[in-house]
Amino acid sequence: QESYKPHKIEKKWQSRWEKTKLYKARENYQKKYYVLEMFPYPSGRIHMGHVRNYCIGDVIARYKKMLGFNVLHPMGWDAFGLPAENAAISQGIHPAKWTYDNIDYMRRQLKRMGFSYDWDREFATCDPDYYKWEQLLFLDMFERGLVYRKKSPVNWCPGCKTVLANEQVEEGRCWRCGSEVEIKQLKQWFFKITAYAEELLSYCDRLKGWPEKVLIMQRNWIGKSKGAEIRFPLINHPGEITIFTTRPDTIYGVTFMSLAPEHPLVQKLTKGTPQEKIVNQFIERVKKQTHLERMAEDVEKEGVFTGAYCQHPLLDKKIPIYVANFVLIEYGTGAVMAVPAHDQRDFEFAKKYNLPIKVVIQPSDRTLNPETMEAAYTEPGIITNSGHFDGLPSEQAKEAIIQYLEERGVGKRKISYRLRDWGISRQRYWGTPIPVVYCPKCGIVPVPKEELPIILPLEINVKEKGASALADYPAFLETTCPKCGGKARRETDTMDTFVESSWYFARYACPDEKAAPLDKKRVDYWLPVDQYIGGIEHAVLHLLYARFFTKVLRDLGWLKIDEPFINLLTQGMVCKETYRCPEHGYLIPEEECKQGRCIYCGKKVEIGRLEKMSKSKKNIVDPEKMINQYGADTVRLFILFAAPPERDLEWSPQGVEGAHRFLQRIWRLIKEVSPSLNNKSERKNLDEGEKLLYRKTHQTIKKVTEHIERFHFNTAISALMEFFNVITDFVQKNETKRSLVLKDAIEKFVILLSPFVPHITEELWHLMGHKTWLIEQPWPKWEEEALKEELLLVVIQINGKVRARMQVPAEISEQEVKKQALNQERIKQLLTGKEVKKIVWVPKKLINIVA
Ligand code: ANZ
Ligand code: ZN
CATH class of the missing domain: 3.10.20.590 (Ubiquitin-like (UB roll))
Structure with missing residues (x-):
């Protein structure tokens, strides 16, 4: 008997599937099912995280197809981005070449896994056929007022004279030359995502097929706060300070004001005063703290007095104005009314600088005394020290005080969102050019739509030019104004690569559409995505941007849906233990560690915790090596069996071996019995063994179906393993008898197993004499009657x-x-x-x- 040779089988079926276009998706009148995995960045090679992601998607796609759905399962490339530019700089390869070479390599790797993609729909986002439409959407959004330009800070390296992405700033220094990075204000383009803040928030409640943890992260990111905007007139200066507060009930407890260091009033209030120098020194110091540091609870609350005062709007009281590190310019109005008795940050600040503390809310079970308080009291209570509001419960007082402020014309009800508009300008070469022209006479002029695409020129030597490649390239930069025909200059910034991934799922419905970004008919058929699968690291940005774009595309008339992804599955990480030498750090287990000792120093190697596979931890397993050794089916089976999709998966060589042995057993048994399976025994008068096998068949169909429905692939597979043991048992006990029940059991087994390991099952299926494709088999149904013991x-x-x-x-x-x-x-x-x-x-x- 011929032994199990996965490579031969896998290659054979992959090429046959491809030749017959077995997985091609065609629009028809059947019920559709769109399954999508987050598309990869073409970094060079696929890693285990990719493999896991796509294995999960492939099981779902195959299963749904067998259930009778018309399945769309596409694949493509998120192809713009920084690593291509870095490769250009460090290796001298053009980003385009680097990217397309990587795509070719990774496509070949993916094809070896036997995924059921419709490769005819493949595209790379760096193709002009794709980004042309993105430029058009930008112009559509511009017409609608959903795009605008404003000054915004960027990281600037004075050494390289270039803008750096956040990833290129390492501990405040440039990743290339080590110079200290400066913040520079540049005019940049923004998408008005805040116009959709309320809808993005309220629709979270409708996303019943999303993990709750992702929804929580989205809600927090949008960060809706209800409160009031209150104005405090300045003393001895014109104007006022406007603050945003969620606690108008504490207004009588204000004892000072805190401004963000970047607040424009700070300079106005201190210019030419004795405080000016101290304030500016403080601001310089705060600039070195990152956002996260400034927000952190345990960071020291610091500030300086500006020397200026404002007027309390409801009391005859002079209030000192401070600059404080914990006030952020981007949130609310960048100014805070400080109530140290009831806000912890204000409390710490007041204690540090000896500022008064005034209690205006009393708890029911004790009496607060400002002298002895050790922390702010932030819970609700009864209002006190607050004029005619005394005695009200604080929750009620919020409403009453807002009304009072509105009547007196010093404040108003206000809702604030933490969500900021989306800055999309990147001072980079390898991205979608922003289709705008600057004319000395006409100002900002959008490129006429007929002139699209604005092609990214490929003939530039990126290694020398770096990020300013476009700005230094006259053939691109210099143009004529579409309005007046005079000399003008092109925008040389490109778009954030998150823009491409915000609408690619829609383009898969009609990737060949030549006349428009989307073909409404096909998009209406396929969208929304029924099942989206990807990493939790995209819980906020990518998923929020894709939701935003869907709503924009709807409002522009391209789509009819409100939300892009009905169901979302976030898969866990692929982990492995790490090997570490106390002297030499992480070691590659197979190469740098011999008999438990470091090959460099002989010190004992510590085997560390399970951690996400990563190059830096030297604990990666290369999928291609695994395919070479065991075949794709083994890799698929192991990955799907080792853990349920949402959980982290521990890579285990024994587990891989086990999966391989299971496939070998299947191979041997079915090879052995299949020639004799077609006998004509009857289904009537079953003996005990046959009855048991028949029942097990139906019980397994039910179990596997229910487990797959819940994405419990690991338990579905163990049910199949159990079933296989019963089949083996039956064969051994009935050496000569080849009952119809056995044939049926083996056929059902092969069908049920096929979404997990499509090659070996296809081979066995054909071996048993079938001429059809497994994926065209209807998914088996169980009979309730047959389940009964x-x-x-x-x-x-x-x-x-x-x-x-x-x-x-x-x-x-x-x-x-x-x-x-x-x-x-x-x-x-x-x-x-x-x-x-x-x-x-x-x-x-x-x-x-x-x-
Ligand atoms: C007075 C007050 C009294 C506050 C009190 C809290 C407790 P959320 O819920 O996150 O929206 N705040 C406003 N703008 C700020 C900024 N730019 N940087 C830092 N803090 C800011 O938080 C709203 C509260 O955060 C506001 O309510 C304000 O402090 C502060 F007993 O105003 B509160
Ligand atoms: Zn002009």
Whole structure:
């Protein structure tokens, strides 16, 4: 018998599937199912995280297809981005070449896994055929006022004279030359995502098919706060400070004001005063803190007095104005009314700088004393020290005080969102050019739509020019104004690569559409995505941007849906233990570690925790190596069996071996029995063994179906393993008999297993004489009737006397039937105080308990 040769089989079926275009998706009148995995960045090679992601998607795609859905399962490339530019700089390869070479390599790798993609729909986002439409959408959005330009900070390296992405700033320094990075204000383009803040928030409640943790992250990111905007007139200066607060109920407890260091008033209030120098020194110091540091709870609350005062809007009271590190310019109005008695940050600040603390809310169970308080009281309570609001519960006072402020014209109700508009300008070469022209006469002029695409020129030497490649390239930069025909300059910034991934899922519905970004008919058929699968690291940005774009595309008339992804599955990480030498850090286990010792110093190697596979931890397993060694089916089976999709998966060489052995067993058995399977025995008059096999077949169909529906692929596979054991058992016990029930069992087994390991099953299926494709087989249905276990009536005796009867399943084990007999109420009663010496089981008939 020929042994299991995965490579031969896999190659054979992959090429046949491809030749017949088996997985091509065609629009028709069937019910559709769109399954999508987050498309990869063409970094060079696929890694285990990709493999896991696509294995999960492939099982779902194949299963849905067999259920009768018209399935769309596409694949493509998120192809613009920084690594291509870095490769250009460090290796001298053009970003385009680097990217397309990587795509070719990775496409070949993916094809070796046997995924059921419709490769005809493949595209790379760096193709002008794709980004042309993105430029058009930009112009559509511009016309609608959803795009605007404003000054915004960027990281600037004075050494390289270039803008750096956040990823290129390492501990405040340039990743290339190590110069200290400066913040520079540049005019940049923004998408008005805040116009959709409320809808993006409220629709979170409708996303019933999303993990709750992702929804929580989205809601927090949008960060809706209800409160009030209140104005505090300046003393000895014109104007006022406007603050945003969620606690208008504490207004009588304000004892100072805190401004963000970047607040424009800070300079106005201190210019030419004795405070100016101290304030500016403080601001310089704060600039070095990152956002996260400034937000962190445990960071020291610091600030300086500006020397200026404002007027409390409801009291005859002069309030000192401070600059404080914990106030952020981007949120609210960049100014805070400080209430140290009821806000912890203000409390710490007041303690540090000896500022007064005034209690305006009392808890019900004790009385707060500003002198002895050790922390702010932030819970609700009863209003005190607040004029005619005294005695009100604080929740009620919020409303009453807002009304009072509105009546007096010093404040108004206000809702604030943490969500900021989306800055999309990148001072980079390898991205979608922003289709705008600057004319000295006409100002900002959008490129006429007929002139699209604005092609990214490929003939530039990126290695020398770096990020400013476009700005230094006259053939691109210099143009004529579409309005007046005079000399003008092109925008040289490109778009954030998150823009491409915000609408690619829609383009898959009609990737060949030549006349428009989307073909409405096809998009209406395929969208929304029924099942989206990807990493939790995209829980906020990518998923929020894609939701935003969907709503924009809807409002522009391209789409009819409100939300892009009905169901979302976030898969866990692929992990492996790490090897570490106390002296030499992480080691590659197979190469740098011999007999538990470091090959460089001989020190004992510590085997560390399971961690996400990563190059830096030297714990990666290369998928291609695994395919070479075991074949794709083994890799697929192991990955799907090792853990349910949402959980982290531990890579285990033994587990891979085990998966491989299972496939070998299947191979051997089915090869052996298949030639003799086609006999004409009947389905009537089944013997005991056949009955059991028949029932197991239907029980397995039910189990596997239900587990797949819940994405519990690991338990679906273990049900199939169990089923296979029963089949093996049957074959061994019935050496010569080849019953129809066995044929049916093996066929069902092969069909049920096929979404997980499509190659070996296809081979066996054809070996059994079938001429059809497995994926075109209808998914098996179980018969309720067949699930029922036959029941036996068993007599229970004690010392030979009949004492009780019970019903048990016919295939009950000896151990189980004895346990159940002892558990009968009447038997328990009769046995109390007696010692059971022996239990005799006469199969199918009786149990005798000797006591
Ligand atoms: C007075 C007050 C009294 C506040 C009190 C809280 C407690 P959320 O819920 O996150 O929206 N705040 C406003 N703008 C800020 C900024 N730019 N940087 C830092 N803090 C800012 O938070 C709203 C509260 O955060 C506001 O309510 C304000 O402090 C502060 F007992 O105003 B509160
Ligand atoms: Zn002009």
